[in-house]
Every structure is written in C-alpha cells, then in structure tokens.
Amino acid sequence: MKTIRDLDIENKKVIIRCDFNVPIENGIIVDDTRIKGALETIKYCIKNNAKIILMSHLGRIKEEKDLKKNNLAPVAKRLSELLEQDILFCDKTRGEELEETIKSMEPRDILLIQNTRYEDLDGKKESGNDPELGKYWASLGDVFINDAFGTIHRAHASNVGIASRIESAIGFLIEKELKALNTLNSPERPFIVILGGAKVADKIGVIKNLVTKADQILIGGGMAFTFLKAKGYNVGKSLVDNDNIDFCKEILQKYPDKIILPVDFAVTNEFTNDEEYREKTIDNISDDEMGLDIGSQTTAMYKSIVLKAATIIWNGPMGVYEFEKYKKNTDELLEFICNHNIKTILGGGDTVASATKLGYKDKVYHASTGGGATLEYLEGKELPGLSAIK
Numbered sequence: 098m099k100t101i102r103d104l105d106i107e108n109k110k111v112i113i114r115c116d117f118n119v120p121i122e123n124g125i126i127v128d129d130t131r132i133k134g135a136l137e138t139i140k141y142c143i144k145n146n147a148k149i150i151l152m153s154h155l156g157r158i159k160e161e162k163d164l165k166k167n168n169l170a171p172v173a174k175r176l177s178e179l180l181e182q183d184i185l186f187c188d189k190t191r192g193e194e195l196e197e198t199i200k201s202m203e204p205r206d207i208l209l210i211q212n213t214r215y216e217d218l219d220g221k222k223e224s225g226n227d228p229e230l231g232k233y234w235a236s237l238g239d240v241f242i243n244d245a246f247g248t249i250h251r252a253h254a255s256n257v258g259i260a261s262r263i264e265s266a267i268g269f270l271i272e273k274e275l276k277a278l279n280t281l282n283s284p285e286r287p288f289i290v291i292l293g294g295a296k297v298a299d300k301i302g303v304i305k306n307l308v309t310k311a312d313q314i315l316i317g318g319g320m321a322f323t324f325l326k327a328k329g330y331n332v333g334k335s336l337v338d339n340d341n342i343d344f345c346k347e348i349l350q351k352y353p354d355k356i357i358l359p360v361d362f363a364v365t366n367e368f369t370n371d372e373e374y375r376e377k378t379i380d381n382i383s384d385d386e387m388g389l390d391i392g393s394q395t396t397a398m399y400k401s402i403v404l405k406a407a408t409i410i411w412n413g414p415m416g417v418y419e420f421e422k423y424k425k426n427t428d429e430l431l432e433f434i435c436n437h438n439i440k441t442i443l444g445g446g447d448t449v450a451s452a453t454k455l456g457y458k459d460k461v462y463h464a465s466t467g468g469g470a471t472l473e474y475l476e477g478k479e480l481p482g483l484s485a486i487k
C-alpha cells in the first residue's frame with residue numbers, strides 16, 4: 098500500500114481526507130481525539146512544504162437544519178490552536194471563493210474546506226460518490242492522501258472519487274490502523290476475541306472470519322442470548338436475533354470449544370436502569386426477565402481466560418453500557434485487561450469510548466478509530482477507500 102512517504106509533496110497541493118467527525122455541543126468540541134489523530138500527517142506535509150487542503154465529513158446532512166450543527170468551523174479553530182498556526186477556512190465545498198483561496202496558498206498554508214456532506218443536501222453527491230463532484234475535488238489538488246480510516250469502507254466522492262483520479266496514498270493514521278489490525282493475521286497465541294454488542298447479524302462476518310484464526314471467542318452483550326437460545330436455554334425477554342439462531346447453532350456445532358458463552362447475567366424485568374441490581378445463572382432466567390449485562394461469575398471466567406492471552410481483539414460491550422448499573426462488567430473486564438499488559442486491540446465504537454472514559458485508552462496496544470470500518474476489515478472484506486489507492 099502506497100503511503101505518504103512514497104509521494105513527492107514538496108510545493109504540491111496536497112488534499113488530505115481527514116476524519117474530523119468529532120462530537121460538537123453548542124459549537125464546542127467535546128472530544129478532539131480525532132483532530133489530534135490527524136496531526137502527524139498534517140505536520141509531515143508542513144515539514145515538506147506542501148500546500149495543505151483538508152477535507153472531512155461531520156455528522157449527517159439530510160435537511161437544511163443539519164447544516165448549522167455540522168459546520169466544520171469549530172474544527173478549524175481547534176486545529177489552529179493545536180498547530181499554533183492560522184488555518185484558512187472556506188465555508189463552501191465548491192466555487193470561485195474556494196478556488197481563489199487555493200490559488201493564493203503558499204507552501205505550508207493550511208486550508209480546511211467545509212463539511213463534505215454539505216454536498217449531500219443536493220442528491221447525496223458526496224455519499225453517493227457523484228463522479229462530477231469527485232472530478233471537481235480532484236482538480237483542486239496535485240496529490241491525495243486518505244487518512245480517514247472511519248470511512249474507508251464506504252465509496253464516497255471525498256475518498257474514492259478523488260483517489261481514483263489523482264496520485265494517491267494513505268496517511269500515517271490509516272497506516273497505523275492497518276498495521277495494528279494486520280497483526281491479527283499472525284497473532285501471538287493464545288489469541289482471544291471478545292465480542293459483544295446488540296445483534297448477531299452485525300457480527301456474523303467477523304465471527305466467520307475470526308473463528309478460524311482465534312483460539313477462543315468470548316461472547317457477551319445482547320448477542321449472547323441468541324447463542325444461548327440456540328443451545329436450548331430459556332432467555333426470557335432478553336434480546337434475541339431470531340433470524341440468526343440457525344447461524345449460531347451451526348457455529349456452535351462446528352466450533353464447540355471455541356465459542357465461550359456467559360454462565361450468568363445481571364437481570365431486570367424491564368429495560369431500565371431503575372431496578373435493584375441482581376444476577377441469575379443462565380438456567381434460572383424466568384419468562385419475565387431479561388439480561389442486561391454478563392454476571393460476576395462470567396466476568397471472573399472471562400478474566401481467567403484473558404489472563405493467558407497473548408493477543409486480544411475486543412469489539413462491543415458486554416452489557417447495556419448506556420445504563421450505569423449494566424456497564425459494570427464491561428468496565429471491570431476492560432480494566433483487568435488494561436492492567437495486565439496484554440496486547441489488546443479495541444475495535445472501535447463503544448469499547449473505545451469505555452476505555453477513554455476509564456482513562457485506559459493509552460494502555461492498550463491499539464484503539465481503533467473506525468467502528469464499521471474496523472469490523473469490515475476484520476471480516477476480510479475489500480474496502481473501497483483502500484482499493485481506490487491500490
């Protein structure tokens with residue numbers, strides 16, 4: 098895979114597709130991790146005297162009212178503070194003002210273009226990879242760097258549209274993501290996968306791909322109940338993905354020693370944080386109960402398994418992590434892993450958010466910046482954002 102180091106960027110107009118999709122509340126950036134993640138590539142371009150044109154999406158744009166809250170202006174301000182340099186900001190995604198600004202740029206100048214998804218208001222031009230838009234954006238630069246890992250599983254005008262038209266490479270952030278995820282192709286063993294979250298359907302591809310590589314897969318979250326129902330247990334009112342019971346049966350039959358299921362759960366009668374915390378073993382769940390977290394026996398069992406692991410990948414929480422009471426076992430297991438120096442990759446989304454909140458993000462080998470992208474990579478799928486560069 099061609100990286101930024103392989104390109105001659107001296108005095109060139111370098112378009113960098115960043116992932117500045119940061120949480121913004123009332124115009125204030127609540128978490129700037131993603132902006133900081135882009136700095137290495139940007140600084141490299143400054144050092145190499147490039148004229149730097151940054152692009153990113155922010156949120157989703159479906160109607161006029163989405164424009165204001167997804168304006169990238171606060172990102173330009175934060176970036177300017179982090180780089181201690183003025184950042185040019187163009188409020189438009191195309192047009193004369195943008196073209197004139199680019200023409201006037203000197204080496205080391207940095208321009209941030211408005212949210213690429215502003216183009217979605219008019220017929221989903223960005224998300225639909227409109228060829229005319231991709232061609233136009235490509236015409237603004239000499240070379241293209243894709244450094245937005247979170248969108249490489251999508252073919253958008255701001256990644257595939259540009260990459261397929263001008264000389265392209267990946268930036269340092271994507272390089273780091275791929276390097277970390279590629280270690281899973283020949284992992285140090287035992288290699289343990291931890292999978293949680295809501296639906297089996299979302300993780301089928303990952304299970305199919307990783308079950309052949311992993312030594313064990315520890316299942317938690319809502320997903321566990323579909324597997325347990327497939328084994329004949331009564332799971333009460335717990336979340337069950339009925340369409341995938343057969344898939345679970347098949348996997349359990351084929352890999353009986355690899356798929357490890359919870360033995361107990363924190364249960365409630367309703368989907369709420371308000372009931373008293375109580376646990377039940379899997380053979381004791383009644384018809385009017387549902388499991389909202391793995392239980393303490395399961396957590397202890399999972400700890401003893403991960404203690405022997407040399408490599409771990411974890412995607413998805415063990416319980417309803419949004420409820421204070423039912424994030425307990427996810428946090429406890431995460432804390433345990435982080436304190437035991439095991440080479441761990443957190444596969445994006447909720448798991449990384451938990452680690453960040455607990456202050457453990459920097460203790461893991463890698464915390465992926467892409468949720469969907471990470472999952473699709475782990476499924477072994479071809480990712481359009483990368484193929485366009487190859």
Ligand code: AMP
Nearest residue numbers: 294295318319336388389413416417418
């Ligand atoms: P995912 O995006 O697939 O990783 O799923 C994350 C979601 O799974 C979170 O919103 C959790 O609330 C949900 N989840 C985890 N455990 C359970 C459970 N036992 N019952 C219902 N939802 C769950």
